[in-house]
Amino acid sequence: xxxxxxxxxxxxxxxxxxxxxxxxxxxxxxxxxxxxxxxxxxxxxxxxxxxxxxxxxxxxxxxxxxxxxxxxxxxxxxxxxxxxxxxxxxxxxxxxxxxxxxxxxxxxxxxxxxxxxxxxxxxxxxxxxxxxxxxxxxxxxxxxxxxxxxxxxxxxxxxxxxxxxxxxxxxxxxxxxxxxxxxxxxxxxxxxxxxxxxxxxxxxxxxxxxxxxxxxxxxxxxxxxxxxxxxxxxxxxxxxxxxxxxxxxxxxxxxxxxxxxxxxxxxxxxxxxxxxxxxxxxxxxxxxxxxxxxxxxxxxxxxxxxxxxxxxxxxxxxxxxxxxxxxxxxxxxxxxxxxxxxxxxxxxxxxxxxx
Numbered sequence: 001x002x003x004x005x006x007x008x009x010x011x012x013x014x015x016x017x018x019x020x021x022x023x024x025x026x027x028x029x030x031x032x033x034x035x036x037x038x039x040x041x042x043x044x045x046x047x048x049x050x051x052x053x054x055x056x057x058x059x060x061x062x063x064x065x066x067x068x069x070x071x072x073x074x075x076x077x078x079x080x081x082x083x084x085x086x087x088x089x090x091x092x093x094x095x096x097x098x099x100x101x102x103x104x105x106x107x108x109x110x111x112x113x114x115x116x117x118x119x120x121x122x123x124x125x126x127x128x129x130x131x132x133x134x135x136x137x138x139x140x141x142x143x144x145x146x147x148x149x150x151x152x153x154x155x156x157x158x159x160x161x162x163x164x165x166x167x168x169x170x171x172x173x174x175x176x177x178x179x180x181x182x183x184x185x186x187x188x189x190x191x192x193x194x195x196x197x198x199x200x201x202x203x204x205x206x207x208x209x210x211x212x213x214x215x216x217x218x219x220x221x222x223x224x225x226x227x228x229x230x231x232x233x234x235x236x237x238x239x240x241x242x243x244x245x246x247x248x249x250x251x252x253x254x255x256x257x258x259x260x261x262x263x264x265x266x267x268x269x270x271x272x273x274x275x276x277x278x279x280x281x282x283x284x285x286x287x288x289x290x291x292x293x294x295x296x297x298x299x300x301x302x303x304x305x306x307x308x309x310x311x312x313x314x315x316x317x318x319x320x321x322x323x324x325x326x327x328x329x330x331x332x333x334x335x336x337x338x339x340x341x342x343x344x345x346x347x348x349x350x351x352x353x354x355x
Contacts, residue, residue: 012036012056019043027051035059035078042066057082058098069115080123087124090116100146101126109133117141125149125169137161148172148192160184171195171215180204187211194218194238206230217241217261229253240264240284252276263287263307275299286310286330298322309333321345330354 007030011020016037023045026032030051036059044066046055054076057065062082068074069089076096077088084102092115104127112135119139124132125148132147137158144167152173160181162168167189168182175196182191183204190213198219206227208214214234218241229250237254240263247262252273259282260274267288275296282305290311298319303326310333320329321342329346332354343353 007031007051009033019046023048030054030073032056047071054078087111090119093118095119096121098123099127100124103128105129107133107136109135112136112139120144122146134158140164143167144189145169155179157181168192178202178205183207188233189213191215201225201228203227209233212236214238224248224251226250232256235259235279237261247271247274249273255279258282260284270294272296278302281305281325283307293317293320295319301325304328306330316340316342318342326351328352328354 007028009026009029010033012033013036016034016039019034019042026049028051029049030053032052033056035056039060039062042062042065047067047070049071051073052071053073055074056078058078058080060082062084064084065088069091071091072093074091074094077094078098080098080100082102084099085104087099087104087107089111090097095118097119100123104124112133116139118141120141121144122142123146125146127150129150129152131152140161141164142162143164145165146169148169149172152175155170155175157179159179163184163186165185165187168187169192171192171194173196176198178193178198178201180202187208188210191208191211192215194215195218198221201216201221201224203225208231210233211231212233213236215238217238221242221244224247226248229248231254233256234254235256236259237257238261240261242265244265244267246267247270249271252271254277256279257277258279260280261284263284263286265288267290269290270293272294275294276299278299278301280300280303283303284307286307286309288311290313293316295317297317301324303323305328306326307330309330313334314337326346329351347353
C-alpha cells in the first residue's frame with residue numbers, strides 16, 4: 001500500500017517491484033520515498049518530474065538509474081545500499097548525494113565536475129574505489145564527505161581545499177599517511193581515520209581546535225604528538241588498537257573530553273595529567289600493560305565507567321574509591337593482591353565492581 005499526500009509519494013518497505021503511478025500521476029510531486037523495496041529498475045520518465053525535490057531509493061536492487069540531470073528542482077538523492085557500479089550525473093541544484101554501500105569502482109571526473117558544484121553532502125563510502133578524481137577536491141562547498149570502506153591508498157594534499165567540511169570519514173581504507181592539510185579544514189563534528197595503516201599523526205592535525213570527535217583506532221601508531229593536547233574542543237578520542245607505549249602529558253589539557261578509548265595498546269603507565277580530565281565519563285584501558293594507576297584519580301569527578309580488564313595491576317590507589325560518579329569498574333584478568341580496600345568502599349556505595 002502506498003501513501004499519497006499533497007506533493008508526496010511515500011511507500012518505503014512495501015515490497016514494490018516497480019514505481020507506482022505514471023508520469024502524469026506524479027507530475028507535481030516534490031518527494032518520492034521508495035526506500036527498502038525490491039526495485040531493480042526505474043522508468044525513464046522519472047527524469048522528467050520537474051517538481052521533484054527529494055528522491056529516496058535506499059535499499060533496493062538498482063544497478064543503474066535513468067538520466068536525472070533534467071531534475072532542476074532536485075536537492076537530495078538517496079541511493080545507499082543498491083547495486084550501482086557508477087555515480088549518476090548530478091542535476092545542477094543537487095545538495096545531497098548518498099551512494100553508500102554500492103559497487104562503484106571509479107569516478108569519472110565529469111560526474112563530479114561543475115554540475116556537482118552545489119553539493120554539500122556526499123557519501124561514497126562502502127564502495128570499491130581505489131582512487132578519486134581531482135575534481136572531487138574542487139567541490140569546495142562540501143560540508144560532509146564519506147569515503148570510508150573503500151580501497152583508497154592515498155589522499156592528496158588537495159583535500160585541504162575543502163575548507164567548509166564539518167565531517168570527514170576516511171576510515172576502513174588502506175591509507176598509510178595522514179595528509180597534514182587536514183589541519184587546514186574547518187572540521188567541527190568528526191574526523192574518522194580508523195582502520196587504516198597510519199604510523200604517525202602529523203603535528204598539523206592539532207590545528208583542528210573546534211573538532212569534537214577524532215577516531216584513530218586500529219592503525220599502527222607508536223606515538224602521538226604533544227600538539228594533540230591543543231585540540232581543545234574534543235569530547236571523544238578513539239585510539240584503540242594501536243601500538244602506543246606512552247601518552248603525551250598534554251592530553252591532560254583536553255578539558256572537554258568525555259570519552260577516551262585506549263584499548264589494545266602497549267601502555268605501561270599513564271601520565272598523571274590525565275587525572276585532570278574533569279569531564280571524562282568513559283575511560284577504556286583494556287588490554288594494555290599497566291602495572292599501576294596514577295595518584296589523583298579522584299580528580300576524574302564525572303567518570304562513570306572505567307575498564308581496566310587484562311592489565312598487570314596488583315594494587316590500586318586509595319583515592320580510586322573517591323570517584324563520586326563511578327558506576328562500573330571492570331578489573332577482570334588482572335593480578336590484584338587480595339581484595340583491595342578501595343574496592344570494598346566502592347561496592348558499599350553501589351558501584352558495580354567486576355574482578
